[in-house]
Amino acid sequence: MTTTYNRRGFLKISSIGLAGAYLAACSVGGGDQGAAEQALRAAFSQPINDLDPHGPSSVDESTLLAGRLIYDTLIRRDGDKLEPSIATSWEQTDPNTWVFRLRDDVTFHDGSPLTARDVKASLERVRDAGTAQSALWTSVTEVTAEDDHTLRVVTDEPLGTMPVNLTLMFVLPADKMDNDGFFGKPIGSGPFRVERFTPSDVLELSAAEYWNGAPKLARASLPYIPEVSSQITALRTGELSMLWPVPPDQLNQLKGVDGIRMETVPSYAYYFTWFNCGREPFTDPRVRRAMWKAVDIASIVENLFGDGAERMTAPIPSTVFGHAPQQPYPYDPDGAKNDLAEAGLGDGFTTSLMWFSDTGPLADGLAQAMISGWAEVGITVEPQNLEKAEWLRRLNAKEFDMDLQINTVTTGDADFTLGRLYDSEADRMGYRNPDLDEILREAHRDSDQRRRAELYSQACTIVWEDAVGIFPAALISTYGLRSSVRGFEPAPSNQPDLRGVTLAT
Structure with a gap:
């Protein structure tokens, strides 16, 4: 099974040259090469577009990553x-x-x-x-x-x-946070202060006198390198100290490489495919369950992601508070055909699946694998690989049949996903269930964690059995590190604490 990636033409130069160009542009130390070499150079897979932690990017992983360091x-x-x-x-x-x-x-x-x-x-x-x-x-x-x-x-x-x-x-500081230009070089109270920020290019930081212990690093630079192969090359050559998350199909490029180690942690990020439950034929739960039975999720996750993901057993990852394991849907094409026949669709039907390639690793391959499975039971699915802006517009307007994307349970708590997305008032995918609404709202109100866990267990069962979506894979975050990096701990949120990190000389 292969995955096709869209590449910008200007990025089709040698990986070494490209990585070097980006990192030269993003070097820290004011032109002092010795100082620059002592800085941690760490590349996250997504660009940091905005340092406003309350703004439009407030739940983007890259903005949250920066926020943990600055505020x-x-x-x-x-x-x-x-x-x-x-x-x-x-x-x-x-x-x-x-x-x-x-x-x-x-x-x-x-x-x-x-x-x-x-x-x-x-x-x-x-x-x-x-x-x-x-x-x-x-x-x-x-x-x-x-x-x-x-x-x-x-x-x-x-x-x-x-x-x-x-x-x-x-x-944020009350008397400064609304000043024009504040987020170009914001002031926080976190372990690092901002030295320079160019959106979608680089964030340069220096250690602050922090109340909870000053960072051991003097400086850190977070460049964005768009091309995956260039990220890998930069880590292999030592131009990067750290890279995360390493895409599952790139793990073999780093295994066994001298001077590099990989550390993994189950993450808060996962794939789902939503059905538009307000649009025929997905108003019928029999059709939604048939779609799940038609796809060999276990084989897809194993063959496509390997060690980079695990098969999901609930509509939220196992790392999240409120997770309650459910019985996986079996791969049962005959059962899927029977369900479709009972729903009056014995001859199959035509529908569509939308996504954008950069939603997460191997998104194109995951989409094509599911489309192939559906075709085997007579369901023709038009692939709609969109630009992100158009995908987002259609998602918010519910102008889709099915939607494939990654989601991250940013707080590590089920309320952030189940409570925010599946309440009828949210109306994110046309699904409405008054019983689920009451469960989610009680869990939102209650401060007793044991009671909340019980309620989210009920919520997981309802979302799973009603097949509001297909929940195939929870991602494993892999951090690629040079051997000189010491004191690092991987984070399931993809927002690591860098205070204790040092660079061996």
Whole structure:
């Protein structure tokens, strides 16, 4: 099985030359080659387009990656646990009120103190921004800075997801965040300060005096290299110190290479294929289940992704809080034909599948493999490989039959995906289920984690058995590292903490 990639013509030069050109342009150290060689040069697979953590790119992996390095949050995730960050403690004083106590030793990179006033302004800004992250905060009615280090948040209904949502809410300086040009070189309170930022090109950082321990690295540079083969070449030649995530079909290019090691972690990212449940014939769950039975998901995941993914057993990855394993749909073409016949489609039908190639690794191959499986049971699927802007327009307008894409459960909590996407009011794919709505809303309100886990188990079962979509593969994040990189820990969010990283000489 092969995958076709679209390449820009100007990128069809030698990988070594291209990688060298990008990294020369992105070198750090002000022209001092010795200084530049001591900087960590780490390439993420997606471009960093925006440093505004509350703006249109607020849930993009690349913006979140930058945000973790530049800014702070009240609460942070450490594995399966939520830990204090700027907030030293938090309390739900009544069902609709949360009170947070803040550290008194946090400063922004310009030396000004971070206070509850900055947190208030930041929370109100993200709530009112009208972006993907704003949906987490619609129930917030009042934010009060009671003093410099005490914050009170009032909601119009219980918000049990308040703590986990706050792991995404980056704090900005209240008196500067709305200034023109602020996000060209923003000021945060995180472990690194911005030295230079060119969107979709490079982010250059230097270590800050950080309240939770200054980074061991003096500098870090995050260049964007569009061509996968050039990324691999740059890591192999030592022009990059780190590359992630390494695409599954490129793992063999790095295995056994002297001076390179790979570290892996199951990620929060996964593929799904949504059915437009408001459009015939996908209004009928028998048809949706037939589509799943017609595709040999286990073989596709194994043969296409190899060690780069695992077969999903729920509509969210196993790394996410709220995951509850379900019985996998069998590969059963005869059963699929029977289901179609019962639905009055015994002669098959014609439909379409849309996606964009850069949604994730091997997207083209995954699409073609599923289309081939459907053809075997008499379903003709028109492939629609779109430019991202047109794909996004059609997705938001629900102008699709089926949609293939990657999603990332950014908070590591099921509410971010199940609660945000499958509630009837969200109306993302035409699926409506009042019983599911009540389960998701109760889980959203409840702060008892055991009760929330029970509710999400029920939600996983409903979404799975109703076949709202096909959930084939949860991705394994592979980090390619030069042997000189020490103290690194892979992150399932693709947002690694670089504070403890050092470069051996």
